[in-house]
Amino acid sequence: MAISARSLMEFPIPEARQTVSARDAILYALSVGYGTEPLDAAHLRRVLERDLLVVPTLANVVAHAGPWMQDAGVNWQRLVHAEQRLTIHRPLPLDRPLLSRSRMLSIVDRGADKGMFATFERSIVTLPEETPIASIVQTNACRGDGGCGSAGVPLDPLTPVPERVADAMFSIRVPRDAALLYRLNGDLNALHVDPAYAAQAGFPRPILHGLCTFGYAGYAIGRALGAEGIADVGFIAARFTSVVFPGDRLEVDIWREDREVYFRARVPERGVTALDYGNARLS
Template sequence: MTISAQSILDFPIPKATQVVSARDAILYALSVGYGTDALDDQELKYVYERDLVTAPTLANIVAHPGPWMQQTGVDWTRLVHSEHRLTIHRPVPVDVPLISRSRVLSVVDRGVEKGMFVSFERLIATADGDQPVATIVQTNACRSDGGCGSAGSTPEPLSKVPDRPPDFEFNVDIPQNAALLYRLNGDLNLMHVDPQAARKSGFARPILHGLCSFGYAGYAIVAAIDPSMATGLSSIAARFSAPIFPGETITLQMWRNDAEVRFRGLVAPRGATILDNGIARLS
């Protein structure tokens, strides 16, 4: 298949539907850090079906159209998630039919040697009544598919975090089996579980899903600012700047300005910044 920027821009991403169960919501919450202290009532509400509260970043896995970019002709083994933006209009409801509609926003060609970036938007709403639940803008880096040209309108770039020491830090330990658990939410890409597939994709060993680290960041922001876990998020966005491996510790650095929180995630022993240009808004 001949790849062109226009053919990707025009690709008809399929609609997707889902009814999120309490089990779905609990599994997701457990896979991004909630419930670490099983005796903490503030965390228990995210992982216990009685009076269940859904995690703010749950929408990331809801009504997903699947690996549609495989059908465009890109090298799927060399594709990675590079940036993610989530706007939360309301908490994801349980036992309510949901539908997502997606469209490609832009293709940015960086040249044959550098690959390209593809950004697409996913709108999630209730199937009955079309009430908005979340808006997601995802950017994928197609590392072996440069030279196809550019098309569409790119999202505004995320601004850098402040050039001063952070207001506070919060450490999150990522379990060794984090990728094995997170993949049960639906992302079965082999680079997160199979060592051979990871090496084929250019990594020494399986890497953590970008959206798993993103979910941990959402958890950490709320836990650091409000230990009662009563504060929510209305939006969160970040760039995936380096891979993180299961078993590592993320140090989330945060700068707060009222309801706005800028953040980045570090893996200090490697000197790696794994999340950058992060911005979240509290609700």
């Protein structure tokens, strides 16, 4: 069905609840690179239930409202992730009820043949206290829904990475089964596993979840900076600029300026930049 900016801005995004277990946290960590060095103490802190240290980017997949944009009439098959901004207010607790509430922020119409950008915010709190845990601002590129009109106030752009040579680079090969594992965190979109569905969406084969690439970038930042993952991160964001396929090798360029970190993720074998405008802030 045809949608309008107004109908999407007013769509009642459902609340979502979840209690995160140690098993959930470990599954997520394994799906974004942790555990590849099982004798490394920093890796074990993320994948062993004893004294478990939760990966901050886990908040991206917690208490998710599901495919509500599909219910709102967006062409689900032609939707891709465009940008993600995650603010961590406090560490994500285990075995505590969590609630998320979402609201639309803006629609930017690029024309009937170019699609539109839809940006919404999801806030995660504990129950019953409603203590803030994380705020997620997500932008989706809805490639089949242009001409719907614009609404709301667009976000300020992310800061570009510095023009100088990067301070560090971390390389990691994404496993060929990465999407099959990552989808168990809750994103069951067939685009990431079904070759026929991916072909209908215009891709030669299933693509990696954007937030899986995002998680791998966070993992790379922690490894490159010598921290226990990204335990001290208060904010992390990036723009998705090209797809990643399971089996690709990621090279993450990292710049450090005091508590500010900038990053970019490349796929050198295909000559593309997968993540750009990467911004992180250490708390």
